Amino acid sequence: MIRFDNVTLDYAGGVRALDDVSLDIDAGELVVVVGLSGAGKSSLVRAINGLVRPSAGTIEVDGREVGSASPAELREIRSDIGMIFQGFNLVKRTSVLNNVLMGRLHVVPRWRTLLGMYPAADVEVAMQALERVEIVDKAYVRASNLSGGQQQRVGIARALAQEPKVILADEPVASLDPPTSHVVMRDLQQINRELGITTVVNLHFLDLARAYGDRIIGLRAGRIVFDGPGSEADEQVFEDIYGRSLTADDVLQAKAEL
Amino acid sequence: MSATDAPVQSSPTRPAKPPVSWKLLAGGALFVLISWWAGSGRFGVGFSAPELLSGFERGQRILEDLLNPRWQAWRGLIGPFIETLRIAVLAALIGCSAAFGMALLTSRVSAPGLRSFLAGKAVLNVVRSIPDLLYAMVFVAVFSIGPLAGIVALILFNIGVVGKLTSETIDGIDTGPLEAAQAAGASHTQVIRTSVVPSVLPNYVAYSLYAFELNLRASLVVGFVGAGGIGQVLFVALNGFRYDVVSLIVICIFVIVFLVESVSIALRRRLV
Numbered sequence: 001m002i003r004f005d006n007v008t009l010d011y012a013g014g015v016r017a018l019d020d021v022s023l024d025i026d027a028g029e030l031v032v033v034v035g036l037s038g039a040g041k042s043s044l045v046r047a048i049n050g051l052v053r054p055s056a057g058t059i060e061v062d063g064r065e066v067g068s069a070s071p072a073e074l075r076e077i078r079s080d081i082g083m084i085f086q087g088f089n090l091v092k093r094t095s096v097l098n099n100v101l102m103g104r105l106h107v108v109p110r111w112r113t114l115l116g117m118y119p120a121a122d123v124e125v126a127m128q129a130l131e132r133v134e135i136v137d138k139a140y141v142r143a144s145n146l147s148g149g150q151q152q153r154v155g156i157a158r159a160l161a162q163e164p165k166v167i168l169a170d171e172p173v174a175s176l177d178p179p180t181s182h183v184v185m186r187d188l189q190q191i192n193r194e195l196g197i198t199t200v201v202n203l204h205f206l207d208l209a210r211a212y213g214d215r216i217i218g219l220r221a222g223r224i225v226f227d228g229p230g231s232e233a234d235e236q237v238f239e240d241i242y243g244r245s246l247t248a249d250d251v252l253q254a255k256a257e258l
Numbered sequence: 259m260s261a262t263d264a265p266v267q268s269s270p271t272r273p274a275k276p277p278v279s280w281k282l283l284a285g286g287a288l289f290v291l292i293s294w295w296a297g298s299g300r301f302g303v304g305f306s307a308p309e310l311l312s313g314f315e316r317g318q319r320i321l322e323d324l325l326n327p328r329w330q331a332w333r334g335l336i337g338p339f340i341e342t343l344r345i346a347v348l349a350a351l352i353g354c355s356a357a358f359g360m361a362l363l364t365s366r367v368s369a370p371g372l373r374s375f376l377a378g379k380a381v382l383n384v385v386r387s388i389p390d391l392l393y394a395m396v397f398v399a400v401f402s403i404g405p406l407a408g409i410v411a412l413i414l415f416n417i418g419v420v421g422k423l424t425s426e427t428i429d430g431i432d433t434g435p436l437e438a439a440q441a442a443g444a445s446h447t448q449v450i451r452t453s454v455v456p457s458v459l460p461n462y463v464a465y466s467l468y469a470f471e472l473n474l475r476a477s478l479v480v481g482f483v484g485a486g487g488i489g490q491v492l493f494v495a496l497n498g499f500r501y502d503v504v505s506l507i508v509i510c511i512f513v514i515v516f517l518v519e520s521v522s523i524a525l526r527r528r529l530v
Contacts, residue, residue, distance in 0.1 A: 049441055079443030089434035094456040102452050106443035113448045155438075162442055 001027040001166065001198045002048055007057035009043050009222075017043035018054070019222035027165070030192040030199045032213030032230070034206065036242055040222040041202040045168045048200065049081045050074045062165060079106035082159025082197075084188075086171035088151040092144035096135070096154050099143050100126040103161025129160035133187055149180035156187055167191065169201040173208065178252050181205075185212045205252040206238045323501030331503050335491065335510060342487035345408045346473035352409075353416025354466040360417055361424035361462070367436070368428050368454050370446060382425070386418030394480035405486030408477055415476060416469045423465045424458060431457045464526040471522050474515055 002025040009018035017040045025031055033041045046052045047059055050066045059066045064077050082103065090099045104122040105113060112118060118126075130136040133153040138146060143154060152172060159167050169188060173181035185201075189212050192199040203209045209216055209230070216233045218226030218241035226237050239245055362368045364382050369375035393411035401407045435453040444452065481489015488507060495503040 051437065051441060075443045075445065077443075078441055081441070083438065083441040085434060085438060087434050089432075089438035091435040091453055091456050092432075093460060098452070098456070102439050102444065103442050105439065105445075105448045105452065108448075110445065110447055113451050116451075158438070158442070 001025055001029075001062060002200070003058075003060040004047075005058045005060075007047065007054045007059055009040075009047060009052060010055045016222050017052075018047065020057075021222070021224055022057075023217065023224060023227065025198060025200065027198050028192070028196045030189065030212065030214045031201070031217060032209045032215070033200065033202050033217045033219060034204060034209045034238070034241060035219035037204065039219040041204075041219055042170055043222075044217075044219065045170050045200055045202050048166070048168055049078050049083060075106065079162060080165045082162045082164035082167045084152070084155045084159050084167065084169040084172045086174045088148070088155045088175070090143040090151055090154055090158075092142070094143065095140050096130070096143055096146070097123070097126060097139040099154055100129055100139075100157045100161050103129070103158045106162065125163065126157070126161045129157040130154075132160060132191070133157050148176050149183060152176060152180075152184050153187065156184070156191070160191065164197060166198045166200070169199070171202050171204070173203070173205075181208065181252060188212070205250065206233075206235075206246070207251050207253050209233070320501050324505045326502055327505040327509060328500075328502035329506060331506055332510075335488065335507060338488040338491045339510065339514065341405055342474065342477045342481070342489070345405050345412065345477045345485075345487050346470055349409050349412030349416060349473050349477075350466060350470040353413035354420050354462075354469055356413070357417045357420035357466075357469075358424060358462060360421035361428060361458075362450060362454070364421065364425045365428035367431065367433065368450050382418065382421050385414055386422055388414075390415040390476050391479060391483065394485040395483045398484045403484035403486075403490075408480045408485030408487060411480050411485060412473050412476060416466075416473065419472065420462070420465045420469050424462050427458050427461045427465075428454060460529045464529045467522045467526055471515075471519050474518055478511060 002023075004021050004023045007018055007021045008016070010016050019040075021040075021044065033044055035041045043052055047054055048061060048066065050069060054067045057067075061077055062080060064073070066074070066077055069077055091102075098116075101108075101118050101122065104118065104125060108118055108122060127136060127139065130139055133156050135150055135153050135157065138150065138154075143151060146154065152175075155172075167188070172188070173184050176184060185208060188199060188201060191197055201212070203213075210233055211230075213230040213233075216226065216228065216230050217224060218233075218237065220241055220243055226233065226241055228237075235246060238250070242250070360378055360382055363370075363374055363378035366375065369378070390411055393414050394407060397407035397410045401410070431454065435457065436449055439449040439453045477485075477487045478489040478492065481487040481491075482493045484490060484493075488511065492504065492507050495501075495507065
C-alpha cells in the first residue's frame with residue numbers, strides 16, 4: 001500500500017531528515033513509527049501524503065507516485081489519505097460538523113463549498129464518522145468549546161469522513177493526558193481493525209508503541225534502525241533506537257504516576 | 259544525564275551591567291531637538307501666549323453664540339443627518355465587502371499566487387495612502403456636489419482600512435487547519451472557504467463595524483467639500499457665521515456618534 005524506495009529528504013538549510021529509507025507497508029497494517037524528536041518521524045509520515053517532498057527516491061501510495069505528482073494528482077492521492085495532527089488542527093471558530101465535513105471536500109463541488117451547502121449524503125458520512133468516535137452529540141458545538149481529547153476525536157472523525165484507504169497520525173496523543181491518550185489510540189486501533197484502513201502512527205512513548213503497534217519502525221537520525229513486530233521490540237531495542245538508556249520520560253505510564 | 263546529577267559548583271560569573279545604549283541617548287536628543295524646532299519662533303508656526311490670549315478676546319462673541327445653541331433649528335437637521343447615516347451605511351456595506359476580497363488577495367496565507375499578491379498589495383497601499391478628504395474633493399469634481407461623491411470616497415477609505423486590518427489578521431491565523439484541509443485533498447478555494455474564512459470572520463465583522471463608526475465621522479469631514487450629509491450643512495452654517503446653528507449641529511453629532519459607537523463597541527466585544 002505504501003512503498004518507500006531509497007528516500008532521502010533534505011530540508012533547506014541542510015538538515016537531512018530521512019536518509020536512504022526503504023520500506024513497504026501492506027494494506028491493513030497498523031504501523032507505529034518511534035524515535036527521538038528530530039529523528040525524522042514527522043518527515044516520514046508527512047512524506048506519505050506529500051506535505052513534504054523527498055529530495056531523492058520515490059514514494060508510492062496505492063500504486064501512485066507522490067513525490068512527482070502534479071497539484072491535481074496530489075489532491076487526488078491525498079483524498080485517499082486521512083491525517084490526524086498533534087495540535088488537532090481544527091478550525092476552532094466553526095462547528096464540529098463543519099470541521100468533519102472538511103473530510104468531504106474532495107468530492108464536494110466548489111460552488112457548494114463556497115455556499116457552505118454540503119449534500120445530504122456527505123453530511124450523513126460526517127455524522128457517521130462522529131458516531132464512530134462517539135462524539136456525535138457535539139456536532140453543532142463550536143470546536144473551541146471541546147476538551148483536547150474531544151478535539152482529537154473530531155480530528156479522527158474528519159480523517160474518517162474522507163473514507164480513506166490510509167490514515168496518518170503525526171504524534172496524535174502528544175498534547176493529551178495519559179487516559180485520553182489511550183482512548184484515542186484505542187479509537188485508531190479499532191478503526192484499523194474494523195475498517196481495514198492502513199494506519200501509520202508516530203509516537204514517542206514506548207509503552208504506547210508496544211501496546212498498539214502491530215509493527216514498529218524505529219528511526220534514528222533519519223535511518224531505519226528497527227523494523228519488526230511490536231512483540232519483538234523490547235527495552236534493548238528501544239535503547240538502540242534512542243541511542244541512550246531509557247528514562248521515565250519515555251514511558252507514558254510513568255508520566256501518569258508522577 | 260538528568261538534571262539532578264548535573265554539577266552545580268561552576269555557576270557562571272555574573273555579567274556587568276550593560277552601559278546605557280547610545281541609540282537611546284541619540285533618540286532622546288532627537289526628541290528634544292524636534293520639540294524645540296516645532297515651537298521656536300524663527301521656523302515655528304507662531305505658537306505663543308500673547309497670540310493665544312488675543313485670539314480668545316476676538317472669539318468672545320463666537321463663544322457666546324456657541325454656548326446658546328439654536329434649538330429651534332432641529333427640524334432642518336433631520337434630513338441631512340439621515341443622509342449622513344445613509345452615506346455611512348452604504349459606504350460601509352460596499353467598501354467592507356470589497357475589502358474582504360482584497361484582504362484574501364493580499365495576505366501571504368490566502369493569496370492565490372505571487373503576482374496577484376503583489377498587485378493587490380500595491381493597489382491597497384495606494385488606496386490607503388490617499389486621505390479621504392482628497393478622495394471627496396476629486397469625486398465632487400467627478401460626480402458633482404452630493405452624497406454620491408461622499409459614498410464613493412468613503413468606499414475607497416473602507417477598502418484601505420478594513421482590507422489592511424483583515425489581511426494582517428489572515429497573516430496571523432493558525433495555519434494548522436489550512437494544512438489539515440490540504441491534507442484532505444482540498445483545492446485552494448476550498449481551503450480558503452473552510453479554514454481561512456471562519457477563522458477571521460469575527461475579526462472582519464468587528465473591523466467593519468469600526469469602519470462604520472469612522473465613516474460616520476469622516477462623512478462630516480467630506481461633507482465640507484460638498485460630498486453631502488450634515489457636513490455640508492455645517493460648512494454652510496460656519497460660512498454664514500451662524501455659530502448658534504453650528505453649536506446645535508455639533509451637539510447632535512456628539513450624541514449620534516456617541517450612540518453609534520456605544521452600540522458598535524458592545525457588538526464588537528461580543529464578536530471577538
